[in-house]
Amino acid sequence: MDTKEKFFKSGIKGFDKLLGKGIPIGSSVLVEGGPGSGKTIFCLQLANNACLNGKKVLYMSFEEPEKKLKEHMQGFNWNPEKFEKQGLLRLKRFRAIDISRSVEAMLSEAKRELLIDIHPILMPKDFSPDIIIVDSLSSIAAAFSGKESRFRIYMEQFFRYLERSNITSFLIREVAHPTHLGMTYSEKGEVISFLADGIIGLYSIIERYGKRSSAIEVLKMRGINIKRKIVEMKIVENKGIVVYPNSILGEKLKTTFSLT
Template sequence: MEYMDSRAKSNIKIISENAMNEEKLTTKSQKELILKTEIDGFDELFEKKGVPKGNSILIAGGPGTGKSTFCRQICYNAVSKGKHCMYVSFEESKERIIRSMEGFGWDVKKYIEDGTLIIQKINPLDILRMKFGSIGGSGSATELSYKIKPLVIPKDFDPEVIAVDSLSAIIAASVTKDKNYRVYLQQLFSFFEETRATSFLVTETDPIPKRYSESGIEEFLADGIVVLYNIQKEDMRKNAIEILKMRYGKHQKKVVLMEITSNGIKIHPDKHIKIED
C-alpha cells in the first residue's frame, strides 16, 4: 500500500511538472507571436501586450496626428532591441527623417551604420514606371508588374519590421488610380505576407475620418487599423489614438489620449477621449 502511495505521488509530481513545462512553452510561443512596439502605453491596449507578428497595419489619420512619428518610434524601438527594420518614405528624404528622429533623442545613425536599420527614400513615380511601364499603365504592363516586387529589400537583409510612409503618395502619383493602385496594393500586401515582417503603412485621412484610407481598398486588405486623431477641445487641441481593428489580437475598443512629447509618443490607456464630428 505504501509502495502504491509512493508511486502515485511520483506520477502526480511528473504530471505536475509536465503541466508546468507545457504552460511555459505556451507562454513562450505566445510571446514569440507578439511584437512589442515599446511605445509607452500602446502595447497595454492589447490583451497580449503587443501587436500580432506578421500583421500589416494601417496607421491612419489627418495632418498633425503623429503618424510618421508613431512609425519611426516603432522602428527605433525595434532596432534598439536588436531587430532589423526598414523604413520606406515616398515623400521625405533620408536626411530629414534622420533629423526628425534625432530630435526625439533617438540615436539612429549607429543602427544605420551597424546594418540593422535601413531608411529608403523612393520616388513613387519611379515605382509606377518600373512596375507598369508608364504612369498611365496598360494591360500588358500590369501583367509584367507581377514579376517586379513592390519594394526592394537588399539581399541578405531580413526585416522583422517594415514601415511605409505613405501609401497616399502612390495613389497621388498614379493617373489611373483605380487600375494601377489596386494592383500595386494587392501585390504590396501579398509581399508583406511573404516576408513575414510586421508592417506599418501610413495613410492620410480626414481629421475625423469616415473611411481610413485614400481609396478605401487598403482597410480591407490590412490586418489592422490604428487611427490617430488631432481633436479640437475648446481652445486647444489634443492628440488621441484608437485601435479600430486588429486580426488575431484582442484589444481595447476606445479612443484614448496620446501625447507627443520631447522623447516621443506616450499613450494614456486610462484617459478616454470623446470624438465629436
C-alpha cells in the same frame, strides 16, 4: 528573427496596453490620421524600439528625405546612426512616380496583370527586414492618379509579398477627414482597408477654447482582443509619443468630428 516570437510590441509607453498580446508577427497594419497627427513620429518611434530589440527595420519614405527623418529621431534623443551602422535600420527615400512607371512598364511587358512581382521594384536586395514602414500609401496612390486599377493591383501584390515574407508592416495613410478612418470610402486606396490586418487611428482633437490635443485608437487587429477606446496621447519633447490608456476621450473634449 526568433521563430518562436509570435507578437510584436511597439514599445510605445501606454500604447501596448491597448493591444493585449501585441501585434501578430506578419500583420500589415495601417497607421491612419490627418495631417500632423503624429503618424511619422509614431512609426519612427516603433522603428527605434524595434531596433533596440535587435529587429531589422526598413523605413520607406515617399515624403520626407532621409536627413529629415534622422533629425526627427535625433530630436527625441534616439540614435538612428548607431542602428544604421549595426545594420538594423535602413531609412530610404523613394519616389512614388518611379513605382507607378515600373508597374506600367511591367504590365505592358507581362501582358497579364497577375504576373507583376513587386519585389524588384522596391525592396533593397541586400537587406531583409523584420519590419517595413511605408510613409505613406497616400503618396504612392497620388502617383497612380487616373490609374486607380493599377494602384489596386500594385497594392494587392504588395500585401501578398508582405504576407509571404512574414514581415510585420506599418503603412501610413493620410486621411482627409477622421470619420474616414478605417472605412472603405471612395478613394484610390479603397481596397486597402480590408487587405490590412490592423488599423491604428491617430486623431488631432479640438478641445474647448481652441486648444488641440492628440488621441490614438486601435480600430482593428485581427486575432487580438483589443481595447476598444480612444485614448489621450502626447508628443513629448526629448521623449516621443506617450499614450495614456486610462485617459479615455471624454465629454470635456469637443472633437472635430462625430465619434458616434
